[in-house]
Amino acid sequence: MTTRTALLIGAAGGILSETARGLAKEGHSLILFDRDEAAVKRLAEELAPLTKVEVAVGDITDISAAEQQLAGIAERHAPSILVNGVGGDTRVIGYADLERSHFEETYLENVVSTWIAIKAVAPQMVRNGYGRIVNFASAGGRTYSHFNNAAYVGAKAAVLGMTKQMGYELAGTGVVVNVVAHGPIATDRVAGAFERRDEAAKKAVLSRLPMGRYGTVAEAVGSVRTCARKAPATPPAPSSTSTAASTCEWCSALARKQLTRSCCAEVCR
Numbered sequence: 001m002t003t004r005t006a007l008l009i010g011a012a013g014g015i016l017s018e019t020a021r022g023l024a025k026e027g028h029s030l031i032l033f034d035r036d037e038a039a040v041k042r043l044a045e046e047l048a049p050l051t052k053v054e055v056a057v058g059d060i061t062d063i064s065a066a067e068q069q070l071a072g073i074a075e076r077h078a079p080s081i082l083v084n085g086v087g088g089d090t091r092v093i094g095y096a097d098l099e100r101s102h103f104e105e106t107y108l109e110n111v112v113s114t115w116i117a118i119k120a121v122a123p124q125m126v127r128n129g130y131g132r133i134v135n136f137a138s139a140g141g142r143t144y145s146h147f148n149n150a151a152y153v154g155a156k157a158a159v160l161g162m163t164k165q166m167g168y169e170l171a172g173t174g175v176v177v178n179v180v181a182h183g184p185i186a187t188d189r190v191a192g193a194f195e196r197r198d199e200a201a202k203k204a205v206l207s208r209l210p211m212g213r214y215g216t217v218a219e220a221v222g223s224v225r226t227c228a229r230k231a232p233a234t235p236p237a238p239s240s241t242s243t244a245a246s247t248c249e250w251c252s253a254l255a256r257k258q259l260t261r262s263c264c265a266e267v268c269r
Helices: 014-025 037-047 063-077 100-128 150-170 188-195 199-207 217-228 249-255
Strands: 005-009 029-034 053-057 081-084 131-136 175-180
Touching: 005 014, 005 063, 005 100, 014 029, 014 037, 014 081, 014 217, 029 037, 029 063, 037 053, 053 063, 063 100, 081 100, 081 217, 100 131, 100 150, 100 175, 131 150, 131 217, 150 175, 175 217
Parallel strands: 005 029, 005 081, 029 053, 081 131, 131 175
Antiparallel strands: none
């Protein structure tokens, strides 16, 4: 397997920190970008015995500063893997109670930040003829959400559309753009919000989940790492026990019920 350099935006978050661990075990060099200096440095110290790690402390929503910082990273390291993992909202707010600021905040955090990271690193990927970009949307962006609000769902829908357009524009260059659209995953933030609910509310939440539980971080990481890999030259033959039409390992595992439906991702679209 060819080892590469991966840039993870929001690296200290629950799903991305676990993604970083998996990439480190495979020998990929890592650039960990996060605004939580203490958390990202702890993660870097943990992974340093496994691979080369650099920490970049910054706020991706500070657009001018982030553009400068990312341009420097692209020039020095030319990452060939980019994972955009910033964004998330546990606030349940009805449409009539939303304010303009909610839309501006969530669009900046989810859409604009994803765009500037891609704009910074994708040109070098194109010049090198290889790149894997993974964006984070949400199952709510594909449908609707019991657990968030219209501003957040709208922003995640925008990430889906933007990813499809960028994938189209970069087709044929060797740069592949994908988006994962997880259902509710029990990261520390989401699990904390769940625990603050009363018992009746907890039961109501779980009753809306097909598996009767949140997805785990380990389950969510599978789709991210699948999108970050180079596909085999010859796809593996479908398993005789799989009911999936696709040969994608993520969808096949889902069909074999090794993963929860809440972790379904936009891998094969």
